[in-house]
Amino acid sequence: MQKLFRWASKWWPGLIPLAVMWGFAAWNNTLPVEADLSARSSAALKDTVLDKTRIAVDGRDVSLAAEAFSEEGRRDAVTTVELVPGVRLVDDRTRLVPEAKPFVWNAERDVVRVTLSGSAPLPSMKARLTEVARKEVGGVEVADQMGLARGAPARFEAAATLLLDQIGKLKDGKITITDTQVNLSGMARDLGGREAIAAALKNLPEGFSIAANEIKAPPYIFQAYKDPVAATVTLTGYVPDNNVHAAIATSASRKFFTEKVVDNLKASIGAPSSFNTAVVAALGALSRLSTGTLVVSDREVKLSGDALYEGAANDIRAGLGKDFPKNWQYKPEITVKPAAGPVDGSVCQQLFTELLNKGKIRFATRRADIDPDSAGILDHLIETALRCPTTNIEVAGHTDADGEDSFNQALSEKRAQAVIDYLVKAGLPASRFTAIGYGATQPVAGNDTDDGKAQNRRIEFLVR
Amino acid sequence: MPYLVSFHMGWLIGSVLLGFCMGWISVVQRGNGTSKVTAYWLAALAVALVAASLAHVVPGRFGYWLDLGLIMFACYLVGCTIGAWLRYWVVSRSQPAA
Numbered sequence: 001m002q003k004l005f006r007w008a009s010k011w012w013p014g015l016i017p018l019a020v021m022w023g024f025a026a027w028n029n030t031l032p033v034e035a036d037l038s039a040r041s042s043a044a045l046k047d048t049v050l051d052k053t054r055i056a057v058d059g060r061d062v063s064l065a066a067e068a069f070s071e072e073g074r075r076d077a078v079t080t081v082e083l084v085p086g087v088r089l090v091d092d093r094t095r096l097v098p099e100a101k102p103f104v105w106n107a108e109r110d111v112v113r114v115t116l117s118g119s120a121p122l123p124s125m126k127a128r129l130t131e132v133a134r135k136e137v138g139g140v141e142v143a144d145q146m147g148l149a150r151g152a153p154a155r156f157e158a159a160a161t162l163l164l165d166q167i168g169k170l171k172d173g174k175i176t177i178t179d180t181q182v183n184l185s186g187m188a189r190d191l192g193g194r195e196a197i198a199a200a201l202k203n204l205p206e207g208f209s210i211a212a213n214e215i216k217a218p219p220y221i222f223q224a225y226k227d228p229v230a231a232t233v234t235l236t237g238y239v240p241d242n243n244v245h246a247a248i249a250t251s252a253s254r255k256f257f258t259e260k261v262v263d264n265l266k267a268s269i270g271a272p273s274s275f276n277t278a279v280v281a282a283l284g285a286l287s288r289l290s291t292g293t294l295v296v297s298d299r300e301v302k303l304s305g306d307a308l309y310e311g312a313a314n315d316i317r318a319g320l321g322k323d324f325p326k327n328w329q330y331k332p333e334i335t336v337k338p339a340a341g342p343v344d345g346s347v348c349q350q351l352f353t354e355l356l357n358k359g360k361i362r363f364a365t366r367r368a369d370i371d372p373d374s375a376g377i378l379d380h381l382i383e384t385a386l387r388c389p390t391t392n393i394e395v396a397g398h399t400d401a402d403g404e405d406s407f408n409q410a411l412s413e414k415r416a417q418a419v420i421d422y423l424v425k426a427g428l429p430a431s432r433f434t435a436i437g438y439g440a441t442q443p444v445a446g447n448d449t450d451d452g453k454a455q456n457r458r459i460e461f462l463v464r
Numbered sequence: 465m466p467y468l469v470s471f472h473m474g475w476l477i478g479s480v481l482l483g484f485c486m487g488w489i490s491v492v493q494r495g496n497g498t499s500k501v502t503a504y505w506l507a508a509l510a511v512a513l514v515a516a517s518l519a520h521v522v523p524g525r526f527g528y529w530l531d532l533g534l535i536m537f538a539c540y541l542v543g544c545t546i547g548a549w550l551r552y553w554v555v556s557r558s559q560p561a562a
Binding site for chain 1: 467529
């Protein structure tokens, strides 16, 4: 041992190169050690739930700044870094995520995007909610503006997910969770969407309640466009059910005698009451226009277009309101089509014949009351009569062979007179018209089939 | 400690070798070494530095450099001891033969 001390007293010169080596070692290794410890600490914290984590290493001392979501999580994070091999000291700069009071979460949808804002309790949940929103709205952009906060109510994620599932059913609107209260506002995308959302809200997790549900249904829209160039009437929008659909389609094909009816209607719930009555009346008015658009939006009817003559325009403006159920609004924007040039009697006759070949003036069965569906063809006949003001016109009534001859004779006369009355009421001079009834004496088809009988029941206009 | 050792293995082996050489020389070197008083002071300094290191009182990079220095110094001492013993063993074996 004595010897060892003697030798040791001579070891000091080696300290000089050792000090030099130490200097080099420190110079070379400080940054690598710091980088290595930083990487190891980050890797160790990978599975811990923290926000805004910042790791700074000075020598072997790690400064850990982060926001934790619970006291336990905060302690665990610090311990985890302390246990990283090589770490000497941990400067604990962690704190708890602030608590939100009240805890508010929003999902807002507008035309271009869905914005998620407010607070989410955990980063992973934030990501999951964004993903749910993304799935629900397809290609629409989802903007995640959620912050993180403690204080979320129990079963928050289930509630938020259920509400996000509804965002696809909204055209625009906002869903808010304030603690356990849910507020909804906005406009449903489709008819029935509001009801579907209301039904889904019944499955909200326990503890959550609806403070306000102000989701509005979109307007119930029915549209008809009469295009004289393509000779079509296009029906679009909604009808309440297949029965009403069929009734409207039948009514349209009777009213629009020269046009082809293009039926693009879809059945959907949510129609206002008396929808059928209002739409049929409005289609009757549209049939009297040469070109026009009908828009029925909830209880509002807008009709715009050109009437065939001034009298018809006034009649449509004034008359239609009476046909509508109460609480309905009628907004006519009727102009008058420029009058066509005058023509001589033979052209007038040709026009009358063409019109009456395309459509028929209809009456109530065995009566002389003109069916309202015939308003369109009568307007066209009146417009034609106005183009040859100097001619006299014989209005001839014909019936089929069913029933007694005397009854048919009287009926044909009454029907011819009813047509003349209609024309006079529209402003034509009574002196130009003569009513003649032929009963069943001049059939144009056999009376042995329904089709033939229908052809025989007719009104003819003859220019004299 | 295991981390420091594994991370600086090359430097520590260097320290051991340096110590080994110094120990090897010290057995046959003539002349006086450090005085007893100086040796005590140096030992006290070493103990103080070790205490400072264990108590983690030196912060940040300086703390790391202190640890590194001490561990290199420890390796140096180990190298010295081994070198001195070996040299002594070699010298004492060859003397009777001479």
